[in-house]
Amino acid sequence: MKVISNNYKNQPRNPHQVPEQTKRRVEKVKIKCENCGSILEVSREDTHTGYLGLPYVTCPCCNYEMDIEEFEDDAIDICASNVKYPTHFTVSSKEFKAIEISNEEINKWIQQGIEYFRENKDEYYYFTGSGNALVHIYRFDGDEEYYVVVSKDYESSDVEFEEEDYA
Numbered sequence: 001m002k003v004i005s006n007n008y009k010n011q012p013r014n015p016h017q018v019p020e021q022t023k024r025r026v027e028k029v030k031i032k033c034e035n036c037g038s039i040l041e042v043s044r045e046d047t048h049t050g051y052l053g054l055p056y057v058t059c060p061c062c063n064y065e066m067d068i069e070e071f072e073d074d075a076i077d078i079c080a081s082n083v084k085y086p087t088h089f090t091v092s093s094k095e096f097k098a099i100e101i102s103n104e105e106i107n108k109w110i111q112q113g114i115e116y117f118r119e120n121k122d123e124y125y126y127f128t129g130s131g132n133a134l135v136h137i138y139r140f141d142g143d144e145e146y147y148v149v150v151s152k153d154y155e156s157s158d159v160e161f162e163e164e165d166y167a
């Protein structure tokens, strides 16, 4: 066979069909610190596993932590067997640029929670939240009381199911 004109390179390629090994593995990236604006050159060795199992780096100038998207192929799944506090947790107010929730809103949530328990006498746990706040309410029938927790700027993590966790 003889190739008269090789047009392979000119074909618009579907990125989903590109085999894994032809994707260029980025080893070094230049980033701007999201907090202080310092320009950093970051390599994979500089990262540690953080929230959601993503590769994170700590800015040497201001100590701010941020994930490096270019290295996300290094991400690991967080599940019961490897979850670690505080490594794999993040503060709500930081990660989601969460808005401050007013006391008025929180009071509304507490009332909604109590209302929920009055209508669902078999339930013993309720939570609701948004922005930087989370309200948990537990019903203790024995003590005849509700235990209400208001968490602000709380830390949280997503822990994936493993085999033992499925019903």
Ligand SMILES: [Zn+2]
Pocket: 033, 034, 035, 036, 037, 038, 059, 060, 061, 062, 063, 064
């Ligand atoms: Zn910084």
